[in-house]
Amino acid sequence: MTSWQIIILASIAVFALKLAGYLVPPSLLERPRPARIANLMTVALLAALIVVQTLGAGTRIVFDARVPALIVAAGLLAVRAPFIVVVAAAATTAALIRLLT
Amino acid sequence: MSTARSSQHKAAIRASVAVGIAVSAYGISFGALAVTAGLDIVQTCVLSLLMFSGGSQFAVIGILASGGTAAGVAAIASSTLLGTRNALYAIRMAPVVGGRWPRTLLAAHWTIDESTAVSAAQTTPEGQRAGFWWTGAIIYLGWNLATLIGALIGNLLGDVSQYGLDAAAAAAFLGLIWPRLKSMQPIAVAVGAAVVAALLTPALPPGLPVLAAALVAVVVGLTNWLGPKDPLPAMQQLDLGEDGFP
Numbered sequence: 258m259t260s261w262q263i264i265i266l267a268s269i270a271v272f273a274l275k276l277a278g279y280l281v282p283p284s285l286l287e288r289p290r291p292a293r294i295a296n297l298m299t300v301a302l303l304a305a306l307i308v309v310q311t312l313g314a315g316t317r318i319v320f321d322a323r324v325p326a327l328i329v330a331a332g333l334l335a336v337r338a339p340f341i342v343v344v345a346a347a348a349t350t351a352a353l354i355r356l357l358t
Numbered sequence: 359m360s361t362a363r364s365s366q367h368k369a370a371i372r373a374s375v376a377v378g379i380a381v382s383a384y385g386i387s388f389g390a391l392a393v394t395a396g397l398d399i400v401q402t403c404v405l406s407l408l409m410f411s412g413g414s415q416f417a418v419i420g421i422l423a424s425g426g427t428a429a430g431v432a433a434i435a436s437s438t439l440l441g442t443r444n445a446l447y448a449i450r451m452a453p454v455v456g457g458r459w460p461r462t463l464l465a466a467h468w469t470i471d472e473s474t475a476v477s478a479a480q481t482t483p484e485g486q487r488a489g490f491w492w493t494g495a496i497i498y499l500g501w502n503l504a505t506l507i508g509a510l511i512g513n514l515l516g517d518v519s520q521y522g523l524d525a526a527a528a529a530a531f532l533g534l535i536w537p538r539l540k541s542m543q544p545i546a547v548a549v550g551a552a553v554v555a556a557l558l559t560p561a562l563p564p565g566l567p568v569l570a571a572a573l574v575a576v577v578v579g580l581t582n583w584l585g586p587k588d589p590l591p592a593m594q595q596l597d598l599g600e601d602g603f604p
Binding site for chain 2: 258259260261262263264265266267268270271272274275276277278279281283285286289290291292293294295296297298299300301302303304305306307308309310311312313315316317318322323326327330331334339340341343344345346347348349350351352353355
């Protein structure tokens with residue numbers, strides 16, 4: 258699969274979900290189960306992506322400079338730092354550790 | 359009466375501008391990370407223009423970064439699943455901003471966390487419409503401009519791991535999940551999904567552990583484990599607060 262195919266197919270799928278919401282009966286929203294699953298789905302996928310992005314190296318799990326970088330990011334989020342500061346600080350932390358080790 | 363209406367309208371626009379500018383800045387992170395994940399500048403910009411949903415876009419580049427285009431199916435599936443909440447927002451927004459076909463199509467494209475949250479925070483129908491369209495328009499413009507700027511920066515930076523941009527991607531996901539971890543149920547799902555992803559990473563091709571972790575949400579969502587006994591109406595669960603991310 259090429260990058261372009263991935264971009265186009267994924268974009269169509271994401272748009273289709275948005276459009277579907279305008280076409281289904283509003284009563285669907287009254288049922289707590291679909292809403293609950295959709296909200297928890299976001300949390301589950303993001304948590305899994307954090308793990309893969311922090312510890313994954315292909316199909317291996319490794320603990321490297323990304324772990325302290327994520328801890329720094331968590332600390333900054335806890336004090337309500339802006340998103341871009343959090344992201345930049347994590348990149349800087351990992352880069353510095355790699356430079357020094 | 360007309361004064362009250364226009365002050366509602368102005369309040370909605372003020373909220374849109376504040377949220378829109380703040381959110382658009384994340385586009386820089388996205389653009390830089392997308393380029394270092396292997397997309398070129400044009401592909402990065404097209405992804406922002408066509409997909410326009412931050413979480414799903416970060417998922418695509420996160421999985422491409424770890425698995426390459428071989429993980430394409432998993433990248434598409436993950437971004438689609440991350441986009442399911444947009445369908446809920448759309449149901450909520452349909453009576454507010456729906457209409458004829460061209461308008462509904464544009465509204466659908468701009469139905470994201472922020473446009474829904476700003477709209478839902480307004481008290482009059484006019485304010486709700488203004489909040490949705492202004493937030494959607496400002497973020498669409500800002501997000502795409504910022505994506506281009508970020509992609510150009512990422513292109514200049516070159517080698518990923520040397521600069522720590524792989525850690526930046528992890529931090530971006532953490533920033534996206536952070537405002538959602540306000541009660542026991544999402545926290546439990548996050549921990550469960552993280553464990554599943556870590557355990558399955560050595561066993562499955564890149565991308566699939568993320569999809570498998572989504573099952574944790576389905577199981578907890580179906581059983582409502584750790585959930586409120588008297589479930590909130592669905593709409594209250596969509597309330598993002600001021601620090602909701604795209």
